[in-house]
Amino acid sequence: MAVNIALPAQTRKNRLQERLLSHLSVLAIYAILLLGAVLVFFPFAWTISTSLKTEQQTLEYPPTWLPDPVQWENYPNALTARPFGQYYINTTIITVLSVIGQVMSSAVVAYGFARFRFPGRGFMFLVVLSTLMIPFHMLIIPRFILFKYLGWLDTFLPLIVPNFFGGAFSIFLLRQYFLTIPLDLDEAAKMDGATAFQIFIRIILPLARPALGAVAVFEFVSTWNDFLGPLIYLSSDRNYTVSIGLAAFRNDYFTAWHLFMAASAVAMLAPLVVFFLAQKYFIGGVALTGSGGSKG
Amino acid sequence: MKRRGPSARFREALNGYAFVSPWVIGFLIFVIGPMIGLIWLSFHRWDLIGDPRQVGWRNYERLLNDRLFLKSMEVTIIYGLGRVPLGIFVALGTALLLNNRRIKFIGIWRTIYYMPVVLPPVAIALVWMWIYNPRYGILNSTIQQVFGVPGPRWLDDPTLVLPSLMIMAVWVAAGRNMIIYLSGLQGISSELYEASAIDGAGYWRQFWRITLPLLTPVIFFNLITGMIDTFKLFSQAYIMTEGGPRNQSLFFTYYLFQKGFEQYQMGYASAMAVVVFFIIMALTLLVFRWSKAWVYYEGELTGSS
Numbered sequence: 001m002a003v004n005i006a007l008p009a010q011t012r013k014n015r016l017q018e019r020l021l022s023h024l025s026v027l028a029i030y031a032i033l034l035l036g037a038v039l040v041f042f043p044f045a046w047t048i049s050t051s052l053k054t055e056q057q058t059l060e061y062p063p064t065w066l067p068d069p070v071q072w073e074n075y076p077n078a079l080t081a082r083p084f085g086q087y088y089i090n091t092t093i094i095t096v097l098s099v100i101g102q103v104m105s106s107a108v109v110a111y112g113f114a115r116f117r118f119p120g121r122g123f124m125f126l127v128v129l130s131t132l133m134i135p136f137h138m139l140i141i142p143r144f145i146l147f148k149y150l151g152w153l154d155t156f157l158p159l160i161v162p163n164f165f166g167g168a169f170s171i172f173l174l175r176q177y178f179l180t181i182p183l184d185l186d187e188a189a190k191m192d193g194a195t196a197f198q199i200f201i202r203i204i205l206p207l208a209r210p211a212l213g214a215v216a217v218f219e220f221v222s223t224w225n226d227f228l229g230p231l232i233y234l235s236s237d238r239n240y241t242v243s244i245g246l247a248a249f250r251n252d253y254f255t256a257w258h259l260f261m262a263a264s265a266v267a268m269l270a271p272l273v274v275f276f277l278a279q280k281y282f283i284g285g286v287a288l289t290g291s292g293g294s295k296g
Numbered sequence: 297m298k299r300r301g302p303s304a305r306f307r308e309a310l311n312g313y314a315f316v317s318p319w320v321i322g323f324l325i326f327v328i329g330p331m332i333g334l335i336w337l338s339f340h341r342w343d344l345i346g347d348p349r350q351v352g353w354r355n356y357e358r359l360l361n362d363r364l365f366l367k368s369m370e371v372t373i374i375y376g377l378g379r380v381p382l383g384i385f386v387a388l389g390t391a392l393l394l395n396n397r398r399i400k401f402i403g404i405w406r407t408i409y410y411m412p413v414v415l416p417p418v419a420i421a422l423v424w425m426w427i428y429n430p431r432y433g434i435l436n437s438t439i440q441q442v443f444g445v446p447g448p449r450w451l452d453d454p455t456l457v458l459p460s461l462m463i464m465a466v467w468v469a470a471g472r473n474m475i476i477y478l479s480g481l482q483g484i485s486s487e488l489y490e491a492s493a494i495d496g497a498g499y500w501r502q503f504w505r506i507t508l509p510l511l512t513p514v515i516f517f518n519l520i521t522g523m524i525d526t527f528k529l530f531s532q533a534y535i536m537t538e539g540g541p542r543n544q545s546l547f548f549t550y551y552l553f554q555k556g557f558e559q560y561q562m563g564y565a566s567a568m569a570v571v572v573f574f575i576i577m578a579l580t581l582l583v584f585r586w587s588k589a590w591v592y593y594e595g596e597l598t599g600s601s
Contacts, residue, residue, distance in 0.1 A: 022398075029393045036390060037408045039467070046434050047423050062437040105318045112315025116308050124316065131327065133520065133580055135527040137549045138569040141556045142333035143326065148344075165322020196311045225416040227531045228549070232557060243418040247535060250422060257426050264419040271414040276407075282414070283406060286472055287479035 047268075051075070051261035058257045071258070078262040081252070086238060087245035088270075094156050094230075094241065095223045101164035102219040103212055109166040110174035111200050115186065125175075131168040137228065144232055158233040159226070163219070170215040173288060177211035178204060214285025217278045224271055242267050334573075337566035344560050355567035365568060367543050368551040369575070371458070375547070376526035379462040384518055386466050387473035388511070392503075394474070395481040406478070409471035417468075421535035424464045425451065451537055454544040461532050461545060469525075473518055480514040481507070512591045519583060527576060548572060 045065070050058055051074055052067040079085070113125050147158040181204060189199045205212065230241040240248065246267055250260055275282060338355055342348035359365055390409065394402055412420070427435050428450040436447030450460045488506050497505065533539050533550035540546075552572075556565035 026396070026398050029396065029399060032393060033390075033399070033405055037405070040408055040412060040471075042434075043412075043420075043423050043427060043467070046427055050426060059432055061431060062440065063432055063434055065434075105322075109316050109319040112312050116312030116315065117305075118309035118312035121312065124320070127323070128319065131323070133524060134573075135524050135549075135576065136327075137528050137530070137552070138573050138576075139327070139330040139334060140552070141562055141566050141569065142330035142337060144556075145333065145337075145344075145562070146325075146330060162322065162326050164318070165326065166319040171319060196315075200315075221414050225414075225418075227416075227418055227534075228553070231534075232553075243416050246416070246418045246422065250535070257429075257432075260422050261426065264422050267419040268415050271416065272411065275411065275414045279407060282410065283475060286410075286475045289476060 047261045047265050050257055051078075051265050053258050055256060055258050059255075074258050074262040075266070078249075078259040079266060081259065081263075082245055082249050083237070084242070084245060084263065084266065087240050087242045090156070090239060091224060091241040091243075091270075094159050095220055097156075097160045098163040098223040099216050099219045101160065102167050102170055103216050105164050105166040106170035106215060107174055107205065107208070107212065108200070110171045110178055111204055113171065113175045114178035115196075115204075128168050128171055132172065140228065140232060147233060153233060154235045154239060155233075156239070159223070159229050163223075167219070170219065173215055173285070174208065174211050177208050177288070181207050210281065210284050211288065213278065213281035214288060217274065217281045218285060220274055221271055242270075334566050334569055337563050338570045339567075340563040342562040344562060348563065351563065355564045356571070358564065359567055359571060364543065364546065364551060368546045368548045369572075371544060371546050372526060372529070372548045375458050375462065375529070376523060378458065379465050379526065380519060380522035382462055383466050383469060383473060383522060384515060386470045387518070388477050388515070390470065390474045391477035391481055392507075394478055402478075406471075406475060409474055411471065412468045413472045415468070417531040418535060420464070420468060421531055425536050428460055452541055454542045457537060457541060457545045461536070464532070476514055476518065477511065480511050484510050509592045513593065516583075516587050516591045520580065523579065523583070524576075527572070 049065050049067060052070050052072065053074075054067075054069070054071050057064075057067060113121065113128075143158070144153075147153055150157075152158050152161075185203050185207075186199050189203055194202065225243060226241070227243045227247070230244045231247070234240060234244065237248075246260075246263055249263055253259065337348070339350060339352060340348040341351045341355070393399070394405055399405075427433050430436055430447065430449045430452060433450075435450070439445065439447035448456055451457050484507065488510075489502060492502055492506060528549060529547040530549040530553065533545050533547045534553070537545040539550055539554075552565055552568055555561050555568065
């Protein structure tokens with residue numbers, strides 16, 4: 001890219017050739033990127049296309065891209081074949097409470113790790129990091145039994161309550177971010193007589209918006225999309241989330257692909273909307289993960 | 297007669313403990329407790345109804361002869377060995393293409409590639425099942441039209457089921473990893489490139505000597521997260537393949553779920569989890585060890601010329 005510095009005495013013809021070549025390579029890069037984008041959109045397009053076909057059309061060979069006739073009724077039909085409205089409400093309740101719990105508790109804990117010296121801090125933080133590397137699916141059985149004894153099965157509690165004790169990844173992300181906030185601000189507030197908690201609320205939290213946003217959107221996506229948790233803990237239909245509702249719907253009708261695709265499209269809608277509204281938090285958070293991960 | 301208040305240092309420590317206490321409590325209740333429970337259960341037989349019965353090491357002995365358990369380990373590891381490098385290759389490749397001053401609209405490309413990351417796995421699984429459908433799926437009809445030959449049976453073919461699931465997984469996750477690489481690339485100081493350009497280094501030489509070594513921490517991070525994700529794989533097996541055909545997609549978590557929550561063999565499933573827990577720990581330690589040989593940390597660069 002910085003070739004020109006080293007090559008002062010090029011003939012004009014050579015330089016022209018070089019420029020042409022680099023224009024071509026830029027064009028080639030665009031072509032590859034475009035192909036990638038087409039590959040990303042392809043499953044979406046196939047979903048929407050199928051979701052508007054009649055059942056008969058989905059079973060035609062060869063399949064076509066354009067539905068004819070366009071069957072809009074698939075959407076209401078799919079969404080009433082099972083109480084998807086209820087599933088949406090359930091998922092929203094679980095997700096909103098989980099996000100609130102996760103953000104609040106992780107911020108509190110991360111503040112403790114970032115701003116106070118106490119015996120055992122290094123070790124405890126190491127434990128937080130090491131739990132990042134444990135696939136917690138290993139613990140589904142004892143956790144299930146724990147929640148059974150608490151009488152929490154078939155309620156939303158097993159899915160929500162653990163989020164109020166901080167998540168390892170969120171704590172890690174927030175701590176890294178808090179460390180970048182200059183200590184002078186804390187000191188100044190301390191001079192004015194602010195308590196540790198007041199400093200946390202008035203100084204640290206407002207400055208940590210991007211990291212808090214990232215934690216919130218990641219938690220949103222992981223709770224909204226969770227499948228194994230709700231599958232194990234929820235048993236009655238009225239408590240289902242969208243994901244297990246969708247899985248159950250599939251078992252009701254084995255080949256109603258036009259309806260499955262309509263229901264899937266609707267299931268994808270909420271996370272996609274949140275993604276488009278909160279894009280900068282997603283992208284910023286992922287970038288933060290990478291740089292944090294490489295140093296941690 | 298005023299008593300002296302606690303020293304500042306003591307107060308600071310007390311504050312610190314107070315702030316981290318939610319995590320400590322949660323860790324004891326939701327991690328340490330269940331871990332102890334898991335180990336205890338692994339020495340018992342229990343169907344959730346009667347009382348647990350102590351069976352000594354019998355669950356572990358049974359594991360050694362459980363062909364399905366061994367199969368599930370094999371399938372999970374083969375999948376990981378394919379999926380993780382493939383994911384790194386695609387994500388890093390895309391990031392390299394985007395990390396070019398002359399490529400515009402980076403924000404838009406990033407947004408497009410990231411989209412699949414946020415989707416519900418169950419919906420993704422249904423959509424890809426339909427794409428892979430041997431007869432009515434769009435993939436095989438495209439193959440038929442373009443190449444004039446019938447496409448393979450994808451998820452129904454024991455040799456193709458894992459590659460099919462890998463492709464789907466890369467479609468889902470490439471966008472996230474691409475952004476991680478891109479931010480890593482943007483963190484590399486341009487002085488390094490300028491200096492090596494003066495020495496006459498071309499693009500590929502720069503790639504091997506500067507870009508790749510400086511990205512190794514990110515690649516390492518990607519490797520570890522990819523490994524953990526592999527052991528969490530569940531919804532694909534549950535929705536798309538039910539572990540088949542011929543148990544070729546019997547991922548570990550799915551098998552654990554079957555034993556625990558379909559056959560109610562809580563003790564046996566716990567023993568399985570304990571063993572895999574140690575396997576994962578060993579693998580992680582191994583990768584960490586190995587990483588010392590190839591992962592480059594910033595401090596080192598200034599040390600070695």
